[in-house]
Amino acid sequence: MKELLRGLISDALAMASEQGALELSEIPVVEVEVPRDSSHGDLSSNVAMTLARVVGKPPRAIAKIIVDCISDEGGDLAEKEIAGPGFLNFTFSNEAWRRRLLSIIEVGETYGSSGLGKGRRVQIEFVSANPTGPLHIGHGRGAATGDALARLLETAGYEVDREYYVNDAGVQITNLGRSVYARYLELHGREVQFPPDGYPGDYVIDIARRIVAEEGAAWLDREEEEAVAHMGETGGRAMLERIKEDLAAFSIRFDGFTSEKALRESGAVAEAIADLRSRGVMYEADGAEWFRSTEFGDDKDRTVVKSDGELTYFASDICYHRAKLARGYDRIVDVWGADHHGYIKRIKACLAALDCDPHAFSVVLVQIVSLTRDGRPVRMGKRSGEFVSLREIIDEVGPDLARFFFLMRKSDAQLEFDLELARRQTAENPVFYIQYAHTRIAGIFRQASERGIPEPEISAVCVSRLGNADELSLIRLLDEFPDLVEASARALEPHRVVFYAQRLAGEFHRFYARNKCVSDDRELTAARLLLVKAVKQVIGRALSMVGVSAPERM
RNA sequence: GCGCCAGUAGCUCAGUUGGAUAGAGCAUCGGCCUUCUAAGCCGGUGGUCGCAGGUUCGAGUCCUGCCUGGCGCGCCA
Numbered sequence: 001m002k003e004l005l006r007g008l009i010s011d012a013l014a015m016a017s018e019q020g021a022l023e024l025s026e027i028p029v030v031e032v033e034v035p036r037d038s039s040h041g042d043l044s045s046n047v048a049m050t051l052a053r054v055v056g057k058p059p060r061a062i063a064k065i066i067v068d069c070i071s072d073e074g075g076d077l078a079e080k081e082i083a084g085p086g087f088l089n090f091t092f093s094n095e096a097w098r099r100r101l102l103s104i105i106e107v108g109e110t111y112g113s114s115g116l117g118k119g120r121r122v123q124i125e126f127v128s129a130n131p132t133g134p135l136h137i138g139h140g141r142g143a144a145t146g147d148a149l150a151r152l153l154e155t156a157g158y159e160v161d162r163e164y165y166v167n168d169a170g171v172q173i174t175n176l177g178r179s180v181y182a183r184y185l186e187l188h189g190r191e192v193q194f195p196p197d198g199y200p201g202d203y204v205i206d207i208a209r210r211i212v213a214e215e216g217a218a219w220l221d222r223e224e225e226e227a228v229a230h231m232g233e234t235g236g237r238a239m240l241e242r243i244k245e246d247l248a249a250f251s252i253r254f255d256g257f258t259s260e261k262a263l264r265e266s267g268a269v270a271e272a273i274a275d276l277r278s279r280g281v282m283y284e285a286d287g288a289e290w291f292r293s294t295e296f297g298d299d300k301d302r303t304v305v306k307s308d309g310e311l312t313y314f315a316s317d318i319c320y321h322r323a324k325l326a327r328g329y330d331r332i333v334d335v336w337g338a339d340h341h342g343y344i345k346r347i348k349a350c351l352a353a354l355d356c357d358p359h360a361f362s363v364v365l366v367q368i369v370s371l372t373r374d375g376r377p378v379r380m381g382k383r384s385g386e387f388v389s390l391r392e393i394i395d396e397v398g399p400d401l402a403r404f405f406f407l408m409r410k411s412d413a414q415l416e417f418d419l420e421l422a423r424r425q426t427a428e429n430p431v432f433y434i435q436y437a438h439t440r441i442a443g444i445f446r447q448a449s450e451r452g453i454p455e456p457e458i459s460a461v462c463v464s465r466l467g468n469a470d471e472l473s474l475i476r477l478l479d480e481f482p483d484l485v486e487a488s489a490r491a492l493e494p495h496r497v498v499f500y501a502q503r504l505a506g507e508f509h510r511f512y513a514r515n516k517c518v519s520d521d522r523e524l525t526a527a528r529l530l531l532v533k534a535v536k537q538v539i540g541r542a543l544s545m546v547g548v549s550a551p552e553r554m
Numbered sequence: 555g556c557g558c559c560a561g562u563a564g565c566u567c568a569g570u571u572g573g574a575u576a577g578a579g580c581a582u583c584g585g586c587c588u589u590c591u592a593a594g595c596c597g598g599u600g601g602u603c604g605c606a607g608g609u610u611c612g613a614g615u616c617c618u619g620c621c622u623g624g625c626g627c628g629c630c631a
Contacts, residue, residue, distance in 0.1 A: 035574075036569090036575095044573090044574090046573065049611070084612095085611055085612070305629085308629080368625080408567080433593070436591080437594095440590080441590095443590055445590090448590080509595065510596090554593070
């Protein structure tokens with residue numbers, strides 16, 4: 001409807017300009033929005049106010065001219081008024097809303113999809129947790145966010161690849177190896193000092209047990225270094241498998257896993273560094289090699305090759321992001337824990353040095369989840385070995401609830417997740433509130449079919465009985481859906497979809513409480529069935545966009 | 555010290571990228587089942603939008619300075 005109104009206003013401006021009522025060198029972009037207060041009509045525009053300075057007339061006078069020039073041949077408008085400092089408030093005719101509903105139903109399953117992305121390819125990298133331990137609740141939020149972003153961008157017309165970057169090289173894997181080795185020795189009755197940087201979790205013992213079961217005591221006689229390397233590798237592989245299982249339990253799939261180790265061993269990292277050298281953005285100092293990232297907006301230059309010849313973590317990152325570019329993505333989105341925000345500048349710098357358009361790269365930061373149980377904080381952190389795994393959350397509250405809670409706040413705001421509350425409070429749970437709306441509509445259709453009422457055909461005649469306030473509110477909200485999807489995609493903010501779903505469910509429950517869908521009035525029944533069918537479809541779509549199921553029965 | 559994020563109702567949070575009288579859920583108080591699922595609906599209570607300036611027709615939103623909280627500032631990963 002926004003588009004429709006923008007057209008009417010633009011035409012009016014053109015006419016006013018032609019008639020000399022307004023002196024316009026060009027027709028400006030007309031902004032139209034849903035007013036907060038419904039007494040201000042269905043849509044309002046501030047053009048008259050923004051034009052005031054350009055045309056040199058008071059806003060209300062301009063508004064008057066525009067209103068007089070609007071030619072509403074289709075009968076779409078019921079009211080047009082000038083209000084306050086110069087707002088133009090419009091109310092559409094019921095007929096216009098009914099036409100809108102029909103067009104929504106005709107679009108069908110794909111309603112809400114858009115061509116915003118124009119089929120461009122975007123890669124979303126998320127989770128990317130080190131394979132040194134199971135996923136914890138923070139990773140869960142990243143997973144829910146990344147996956148929802150992927151779904152959102154797909155809906156907005158992008159072609160999306162989901163990728164997990166595996167940090168399976170370097171110190172942390174060695175530490176895992178040392179930890180497993182220590183447990184391995186313990187299992188063979190040896191007294192050992194557990195490594196100070198080791199991972200104390202029980203899962204490390206599980207890995208050691210597995211190695212004992214499969215390989216016996218063979219490693220007792222080998223060199224420690226060799227054993228540690230082996231156990232790091234085995235452990236990392238085992239952890240990655242477990243991570244994949246946890247993700248599967250969360251219904252999250254990836255199109256690809258890129259291994260840091262593989263990047264290093266293939267020589268790709270060396271190649272990336274050579275590339276930067278050839279671009280003249282590397283230099284040597286203090287025996288190390290640096291990337292001149294300050295030239296691209298970073299706060300300080302960054303070490304790429306240490307003075308002992310070892311590569312830094314950043315070196316792999318340069319390579320990985322360079323590889324993303326080489327794969328031809330039009331956009332790159334990285335979902336990171338907020339504690340990594342300090343890395344944004346250096347990655348941007350590296351991409352800029354590689355001639356990548358800075359707008360093509362975005363980082364979505366996911367803030368800490370503070371987990372509480374019975375109102376008391378649950379401590380987290382792999383170091384302490386005392387953390388709540390994603391798996392425990394899923395087992396406790398289920399994937400739908402977990403996903404929904406992770407997405408209930410914008411991702412860069414801290415989130416409090418109380419497990420007991422999530423479980424206990426099921427009666428007033430927002431997830432169920434939305435799902436219940438979907439279920440109720442399914443119930444309406446069950447009722448209709450029991451009474452032998454046929455699926456209504458889509459026609460103008462059919463919806464002609466719609467027009468009360470509850471019905472119109474629903475159509476208005478349905479109308480907003482495509483804009484909502486686009487805005488969420490543009491802002492990379494999936495939580496907006498959650499809030500929309502809550503609003504729509506609320507509007508439906510109100511409608512449901514006051515209006516009977518299936519009645520003896522066959523025309524009205526058919527009309528309302530069409531309406532709620534559209535509502536069901538959109539609620540279902542919104543839920544699926546955040547990865548939450550939409551049940552037919554509860 | 556520098557940088558990033560946040561500060562909105564008792565609590566948890568939205569706020570359509572600068573719009574009109576700042577919203578929702580929870581909590582609390584009071585109503586509503588002869589009706590397609592009451593996991594629901596309707597109403598009441600509740601606010602110095604951290605503080606102070608500035609920008610303009612108009613600021614929760616933008617700019618500056620301060621206050622508070624979280625995080626980050628390695629030849630760690």
